Amino acid sequence: MLTVTISDQLGNQMFAYASVKTVAQNRGEFFGFVRAENNLINDTDKQYGNEIHTIFPNTKAEFLTELPTAITHTWEEPPLKERTANYQPSALTVPENTLMKGHFISCQYFWENRSHVQKWFSFPEDMELAVQKELAVLQTKYPGRPLVATHFRVGRDYTQQGFRLADDYWFHAADEVLKRCNNPVFLLFYDHKDEKGGVVNDFLQKYDCEVCRGSLVHDLCMMSKCHWQIICNSSFSIMSAVLNANQDHTILRPSVYPVGLDFQKDDCFAEEWISIPARQDPASRRNCHIQILKGKILKLIRH
Numbered sequence: 551m552l553t554v555t556i557s558d559q560l561g562n563q564m565f566a567y568a569s570v571k572t573v574a575q576n577r578g579e580f581f582g583f584v585r586a587e588n589n590l591i592n593d594t595d596k597q598y599g600n601e602i603h604t605i606f607p608n609t610k611a612e613f614l615t616e617l618p619t620a621i622t623h624t625w626e627e628p629p630l631k632e633r634t635a636n637y638q639p640s641a642l643t644v645p646e647n648t649l650m651k652g653h654f655i656s657c658q659y660f661w662e663n664r665s666h667v668q669k670w671f672s673f674p675e676d677m678e679l680a681v682q683k684e685l686a687v688l689q690t691k692y693p694g695r696p697l698v699a700t701h702f703r704v705g706r707d708y709t710q711q712g713f714r715l716a717d718d719y720w721f722h723a724a725d726e727v728l729k730r731c732n733n734p735v736f737l738l739f740y741d742h743k744d745e746k747g748g749v750v751n752d753f754l755q756k757y758d759c760e761v762c763r764g765s766l767v768h769d770l771c772m773m774s775k776c777h778w779q780i781i782c783n784s785s786f787s788i789m790s791a792v793l794n795a796n797q798d799h800t801i802l803r804p805s806v807y808p809v810g811l812d813f814q815k816d817d818c819f820a821e822e823w824i825s826i827p828a829r830q831d832p833a834s835r836r837n838c839h840i841q842i843l844k845g846k847i848l849k850l851i852r853h
Contacts, residue, residue: 552579553614553621554650556602557586559593560766561785562653563602567609568667568792569654573642575663582614584649593741595766598674605767606671620647627652636815655785657792657820668795673771681772688737688760696731699762699776700724701769701787702740702750712810712830712838715783717749719828723780723802724757726826730800737762737776739769783807783828788818804828810838 554570556563567583574581585601594600603613625644627633636656644650660667673681688697700720708714727734736759743750753759762772770786773779774793780802781787791801801823807814808830819825 551618551620551647552577552581552644552650553617553648554581554583554654555586556583558653559786560600560602560605560770561787561789562655564671564789565655565785566650566653567602568670569656569659570641570650571612571670572660572663572667573650575666576642579646582612582618583609584614584617593766595768597765598677598767600766602671605674607674608670608672617649621649623648625650627654630809630812630814633815635817637817653785655788655814656817657788658817661820664792665795668793671789671793673767677767677771681768681775684762684772685775688735688762692735696727696734696778697776698724698727698734698736698778698780699773699790700736700738700753700759700780701773701782701784701790702738702742702753703782703784703787704740704749705742708741709831709834710837710841712835713783713808714831714834715804715806715808716829716831717752719782719804719826720749720753720780721756722828723804723826724753726802726824727778727780731778734758734778735760736780737772739763739773778802780826781823783814785818791820791823800824802826806830808834811835811842 552570552574554566556566571581598605603610623645625641625648637658704714724736736757738759738761740750740763763769770790773790777796777798778800779791779794781791783804803819803823803825805825805828807818
């Protein structure tokens, strides 16, 4: 049996589940997951919560309330700075009855198995129906025009912790879409929009857009149904593209994924997606430096 520790926000949970379950499935072993202490949640769904087993019905049976006594080994993902890729071949050869720890944010773990991944993360029926109805209304309003799901992560957490992309990424991506398809409409999903100014409002002024932001599960579901997607540096955003089952879909992704003072490895994205030039927002990086410095000063004061 392989067991994985699920932790943090929804996208991270989904990556860990999909990656380790694929490994277990390929080895012909049972699979289960346990929940770590969850202290890094920035969004929740009023109806479905923020856990994979409360959102996706097909995952419930594998949720373990405690670690099985049969688990006698532990494998832990190396720190980001110590690995050259997120995909770790050694994760495929662990002994039986191993607890797997990490986020496993690499599409390489499950890319050939993604049709199964899409089934594992099938949405609740009422959400599927609601999103299909919403898309039908948009298709009637904009007949024949491509609908482009566009995801922004520009909230306070990303800005303060060094994760935020520079605003020009979304404009580069939108301009690339305009080169590739005729008269698109951009459907906007975001974690934050300023009352005045800011990248989301600037984007709204420049392109034909519809704000489609809803709940956590609604946004994941609706983004995954669009034939065109502009994703960002977010595991949630990436998983929406992984769940996209449209045969003719086109995914645009940023060339970099800032993570504080480091960068996520490139294999977090699928190779076939279109890479759009992107850079870390300089102010966000400075904020990260400041936060680290404050932490060091506080540590010195306490000692």
